[in-house]
Amino acid sequence: MKKELCYLAAAFFLVLIYPSCKKDNKTNEVPVVPYTPTPYQLKVPAGFPQPVLPDFNPLTEEGVRLGRMLFYDSIVSSNGLRCASCHDAQKAFSKGIFVLGGENISVPPLENLAWNPDFEWFGQVNALDHVPIGDFTPDFFNPNMDTLVRRIKNHPQYPTLFYQAFNVSDVGAITHDELKYKISYAIIQFVRTLISSNSKYDRFVKHQVILTPEEMDGYITYYTEKGDCFHCHGSILLTSNTYNNTGLDTVFTGQNQGRYLVTGNPNDIGRFSAPSLRNIELTAPYMHDGRFQTLDDVVEFYNSGVHLNSLNIDPLMTKPAKLNGLQLTVQDKANLIAFLKTLTDTSFINNPDFLPPH
């Protein structure tokens, strides 16, 4: 009886695997090499904490390579758009604003995201790996999925790369949703490698360079009560990863309601993610809706434009020294901006590993 069961199980197993063997032969897309992705060693810069990397999308050399190609390829869209359309390396992978539902939203830069706990201005996405999924909508890539599958299958490199990165031998054999996720995962593997850690400020912290007197004065303003930038934009990552209402508005509608749109908690109305100020010189316009065009505008807002009667205003904004504005002089403001410009990392925006693949 046991023997018969074994024969039955073996026969069943053969029946199961035969169609897949046939399909593989038919599509002829499976490379004859074994699926052995190479773990990608993320280089954690000195002074940075360990990043938070998910188990479900481990970094591999092949995944990063595939993601980098997809990032710069309009194959993912039906309208010529690509990730790089809105994430320009020369702007620290940001690019102005985009309009969604009639409202302006500032494109956040892509840098050091391996250290962020959640993403987007309201923290509406908990897993970075799922952020690109939102780009498959009509507002962005709007792809015809059948066309996308055909394009990938006909591409000279993608079939092999999908196999090497994800063990997918035929993108036509997985569901469209699965394909979207594989594309997202690959793109995010590349995005996680976008690390900025070599600004003048970084070298200053490591005692490799000194700041000019103006930059040093701005540094003092930034990291003391005088400007009090550090509570939300401090430490090595230059962000506290918190949600704050800095008194931009007193009336909140639409996207301007901020974190409340995610939590439904009225106390979160007007609270937005505190972004890292790395490469801030390159990422204009500023604030979640891009309302400020220059760093001068931003500094002047904190100096004299904060709405202290804003609902849920952050307690840090109503310190005694701020009740009548920061009272920064023209020179103070210029020096603060000089310091902010030390956060620019030209080796990051020109890193050949981050630019379009040849």
Add this chain to the structure above:
Amino acid sequence: MKKNQLIALLVFIVFFASCKNEKAEEEPTPVPPASSMTLKVSYEVDGISLVYDSLMYSNAAGNNYSVYMLQYFLSQISLIKSDSSKVLMKDYHYFDATIASTNQFTIENIPEGGFIGVSFNIGIDPAHNITGALPNNTNNNNMEWPEPMGGGYHFMKFEGHFLNVTGDTLYGFNMHLGKNENLVKVEIYAPVYFNHGNFIYNMTMNLNEWFKNPYTYNFNTDGNYTMADSLAMHKISSNGTDVFTHH
């Protein structure tokens, strides 16, 4: 020949005896049962459980206030022996009152015995109150006290809103503690005895205790921000020695 036999016999006896000793050493020696202690912290304001962003509390000075953030360190967490000596159990722990997982931790391998109490600092002890001295993680990094202000770490960030003196305007308050002279030393005397198993040690922080005894702290007159105000930090840290109770 007899002499050789005698030597052989002695060698055999010595060898056998040493074998016996080794065997005796291999026998498991009884290990006193180890215990563990889970320290759990809860938060209240004069008996009312903490609710965030709700202007429902009143301190000793009569300020109506709400709570927005409470983050702090405990360090040098120790058990106090009957001879007043201390056994260090944990170097430090980071608490964020809004994140439940941070509000408890377990200390393993506590030997059997009795202790008369628990001691710790609210804040980071001077030996480690140096920027970069704590493990490099985002929680610790977000608590850094800026180098231009002396470096080290925030001991506590306690933030919220309060109604001003005329009761018509809402301001923020930021009770931030840092700098070695403001380390809050706490000793709670309540006997604990460990004799195997896990022991739950519950503590409650009454937030209103930060605003009284010995100094009745008034946001309107003492200041709603402490970080650059050494006198305000002194008052708050002095009030902090009895914010925790064990129950």
